[in-house]
Amino acid sequence: MEENQATQVSLPRLGDKAPDFDAVTTHGNLKLDDFKGSWIILFSHPADFTPVCTTEFIAFAEIFPDLQKRGVELLGLSVDSLSSHIAWARNVEEKTGVKIPFPIIADLSKEVSLAYGMVHPGQSKTETVRCVFIIDDKQVIRTILYYPLSTGRNMQEILRIVDALQMTDANGVATPANWNPGDKVIVPAPNTQEGAEERVKQPDYECVDWYLCKKQL
Amino acid sequence: MPCINPEGKPTETGKKVLQALRDNGLCSAEKVAEVTGVALFRVRSGLRDMVEAELVELVEDKYNITEKGIKLIE
Structure with missing residues (x-):
């Protein structure tokens, strides 16, 4: 039993190749390889139709054009169903006028969230915590941020990290x-x-x- | 599937991709993304689905629209 639990908890580290995935998303089936050549911010949220996550999704949508200018794609994830993601994205647009322009992985099987170490049982045994993986254009993990369930993420810090990484790589x-x-x-x-x-x-x-x-x- | 709906018809993105292939001939995924303005990851995913649906064929590392694909956008 203990051995089984140990194999389920995977925590990728900085400098590792990002774990491959083949996932159902709100933009169709996507593989990590589909993003080859682009930077990616893969982030998880605990659950659809929850208040902090909704503010974060609006904030991610607001920085989406800034990320695009930097060659960065956004990819959300939670263990909710595809129907839930679609309904939530439509609800956010209907209630706030903000369209969610990026895909969201429906990770019901937890295959991706376990590969990326997004479930922290001390916080929640069923939901993903607020993880941010910044993955470069060679699909190497460059930054990992973990936020607890109660704390919404700071988008300016995420942009600042992308700027710092891309600037230090170039210079x-x-x-x-x-x-x-x-x-x-x-x-x-x-x-x-x-x-x-x-x-x-x-x-x-x-x-x-x-x-x-x-x-x- | 991002490019084909459950009825087997191309979505708006699917139509853009098929039209790009019809108008430009053999294309790489990167070229399709450039011509259509669709994000490269979505083009790659859509092309994979359309190859499976036989609307597009893979010729080495480039893509070509099939007769079935042409009929769908006529």
């Missing part, structure tokens, strides 16, 4: 605490004595010391 730098687009970025620390001596003399870097230097991109 080989890192981002300091509370970084936002346009702020100075961190230059990787040198790994030799000579490099450290040269680093502090760099005129265009703002250095606290050799290991902590920032520059404007």
